[in-house]
Amino acid sequence: MGGWLRRICRAGLMVVLLLGGDWTAVVASVVKMSLEELTLKASIIVVGKVTGKVSESTADGIKTRITVAVEESLKGDIGRTVVITQPGGTVGKIEMVMSEAATFEVGEEAVVFLWTRPTGEHTVLGLFQGKVPVETDAKGRKVVRLPPEKGQGPQTVRLEDFVRQIKETLKTARTGQENTRSSVHPAR
Numbered sequence: 001m002g003g004w005l006r007r008i009c010r011a012g013l014m015v016v017l018l019l020g021g022d023w024t025a026v027v028a029s030v031v032k033m034s035l036e037e038l039t040l041k042a043s044i045i046v047v048g049k050v051t052g053k054v055s056e057s058t059a060d061g062i063k064t065r066i067t068v069a070v071e072e073s074l075k076g077d078i079g080r081t082v083v084i085t086q087p088g089g090t091v092g093k094i095e096m097v098m099s100e101a102a103t104f105e106v107g108e109e110a111v112v113f114l115w116t117r118p119t120g121e122h123t124v125l126g127l128f129q130g131k132v133p134v135e136t137d138a139k140g141r142k143v144v145r146l147p148p149e150k151g152q153g154p155q156t157v158r159l160e161d162f163v164r165q166i167k168e169t170l171k172t173a174r175t176g177q178e179n180t181r182s183s184v185h186p187a188r
Contacts (some may be wrong), residue, residue: 032124035146039169042125043116044076047134047163049109053083055089062096066088066104068112074166075112084114085121102131109134111144111162134159 039045052067065082084104088096097152102124104110113130124130132144142159149155 017021019147031126031182033129035165038113038126038130038167039075039166040173041115042075042113042130043110044078044081044082044114045074045166046070046076046078047072047109047111047159048082049072050104050106051105053104055091057091057094057181060088061087062094063087064104068110071109072163074111074163075170076116081120082112085114090115098127100127102128104131109142111159111166132162 048068055064111132115125133175
């Protein structure tokens with residue numbers, strides 16, 4: 001076997017070993033989530049800017065901790081920063097990649113839908129779907145680019161409109177819960 005092929009095979013074996021020897025851990029399946037589903041299922045939703053990113057080797061493989069300075073909290077009780085834990089990253093010469101996981105770069109701004117694990121760690125809900133990058137358009141407005149819908153290209157929406165839609169979804173959900181509670185009468 002050639003030297004380069006041997007290195008590729010070793011690297012593949014190393015990834016499997018880092019994942020506990022389970023080939024099924026390499027496969028990710030993404031279930032499409034609507035904005036409403038992301039909003040309702042998230043424990044925390046923030047608009048923020050990535051200020052730090054550190055990868056470390058753990059018993060479960062490589063994990064990356066991303067620090068986000070919270071500019072606006074839309075859901076959940078979170079402080080001025082939130083730390084997101086993601087699978088994958090680079091430690092030394094070893095890189096572990098989860099193909100469908102959201103990626104973050106220091107300095108970027110995003111709307112992030114997070115799920116809080118029983119361990120207290122926050123992770124991105126719905127893999128890549130739970131991170132919506134914020135950009136500045138030619139007119140200097142903050143916008144988000146939403147994934148294409150059936151037969152259409154990506155949609156560009158002003159950040160303030162996107163945030164308003166999330167808040168309206170949360171308000172509707174709360175109102176629905178209150179109406180359900182008020183319509184339930186105690187048994188006599």
